Amino acid sequence: MTAPLPSLLISISDGVIDLGWGHPSPRLHPTDALAAAAQSVLGTRSAAPLQYGAVQGFGPLLESLAAYLSTQESYGGPVAPDSLFLTAGASAAIDLATTLYATAGDTVVVEEPTYYLIGQIFIDHGLNVVGVPADGDGLDTDALAELLESSESPKPKLLYTIPTYQNPNGSVLPVQRRRHLIELARRHGFTIIADEVYQLLHYGAPPPPPMAMLDDSPGGCVISLGSFSKVLSPGLRLGWVHAAPGIVRRFVESGVAASGGGLSHFAATLAHATLEMGLLQENIETLRRVYGQRHDDVAGLLRAEFGETVDFTPPGGGYFYWLTFTNGVNTDALLPAARESGVSYRPGTAFSASGGFADALRISLSLYETDELAEGIRRLGRATRNGRR
Ligand SMILES: Cc1ncc(COP(=O)(O)O)c(C=O)c1O
Missing domain, CATH: 3.90.1150.10 (Aspartate Aminotransferase, domain 1)
Known part of the structure; x- marks a missing residue:
C-alpha cells in the first residue's frame, strides 16, 4: 500500500x-475562536463570504484591521484602510510584489542571513539574488550604501528585508537604519519589501513602527507585509500589504485580483468576524x-x-x-x-x-x-x- x-x-x-x-x-x-467566527459568517446565509470578493480585499476587514492596527503600540500611529491590500499570506504577497516590481534578470538584495525559504521565490522569477551583511541591529545600511555606490554591482530593483524580529537572527532594525534604508531606496530607485510578519508578536517593549509608517518618499518605496499566520492561523493563508496608495493601486490592478477577486476572501470574512468579536x-x-x-x-x-x-x-x-x-x-x-x-x-x-x-x-x-x-x-x-x- x-x-x-x-x-x-x-x-x-x-x-x-x-x-x-x-x-x-x-x-x-x-479553534474555538474560528468556529465561532465561521458560525457567525455562515449562520446568516449571506452571500458575501462565498462570492468573489472585492479586489482590494474584503472591505469590512480592511476597515476593522486598519482600526485595530491603529491602536497597536507597535504601529505607532493611524493606519488608513486605503493603505492596505489583503493577500494570501506574506509568501504569496512577496511573489506578487516580485511579479509587479521586477522582471527576470533584475537584481534583488537580501540580508545575510535571511529567511531561507524566500530565496526560491526570487529564483522562480529569474532574479539575481545579492546578499548584504546584517548584524545584531539587522541590515547593515552602510554596507548597502557602499554596494549601491559601487560601479561593479548591478542596480537592484528590489530589496527584501525582515526588519522586526528577523528570521533567523531575531534582530530589530533601529529607526535610524530604517530611515537610512528608505533614503537609499529613494536615491537609488528600488522598492523595499519589508517582511514584518512578527510585528505584532512582541513580548515586552514594542518594536519600531513598520517601514511603511516611515515611508515619506513621493509615491512610496516600501511594501510592508503583515500576516495572520503568526497571530491567528497559517492555514487561513491571509495577510496584508501596507503601503502608500499608489503602491496599493498596483496590487489592486494586478491580473490575479482582477480575475479571481480579492485574495483569500473567505478567510478574510472569518478574520473580520474574529476582530468584531474581540477574539483576534x-x-x-x-x-x-x-x-x-x-x-x-x-x-x-x-x-x-x-x-x-x-x-x-x-x-x-x-x-x-x-x-x-x-x-x-x-x-x-x-x-x-x-x-x-x-x-x-x-x-x-x-x-x-x-x-x-x-x-x-x-x-x-x-x-x-x-x-x-x-x-x-x-x-x-x-x-x-x-x-x-
Ligand atoms: C520572515 C517570514 N516571512 C514569511 C513567512 C511566511 O508567512 P505567510 O504564512 O504569511 O506566508 C514566515 C514564516 O515562517 C517568516 O518567518
Missing part, C-alpha cells in the same frame, strides 16, 4: 524534537503571554546548557533564537549526530546564499511547550559535547 498523501507541511521523524520548524504549537490554534485581540494577547514565557525560559535554558560556548541575544519578539558557537562547532557537521540524539534544528548555512554562518543555528520557540524545548536543548548540548570528543 502506498502511504497516504500528507495533510501538513511539517514532517518530523519519530522521537526527534525538531526545533527547526517555525510553526505554531497545535495547542495554540484558536484575545488570541494575540494569549500568544504574547505564552510565547513571551517560552522566550524567557529558553534564554535561561540555553545559558544553563551552553554557558559561554554559545552567543545569543534574546530577540524580544517573534519565534527565533539564533545561536552562534564560540568553540568551533560546525552546525552542518553536527546535524546527523544531533538527529541521532533526538533533536534537530536549522543550520546557519541554510540562511546564507554564500554558505556563511557554519558556526550558527536557528531554533524556534513556537512549536513546542517549555518542557519539550528544555529536553531538546539538553539533547542539543549532549550532541555538541559528544561531537567534540
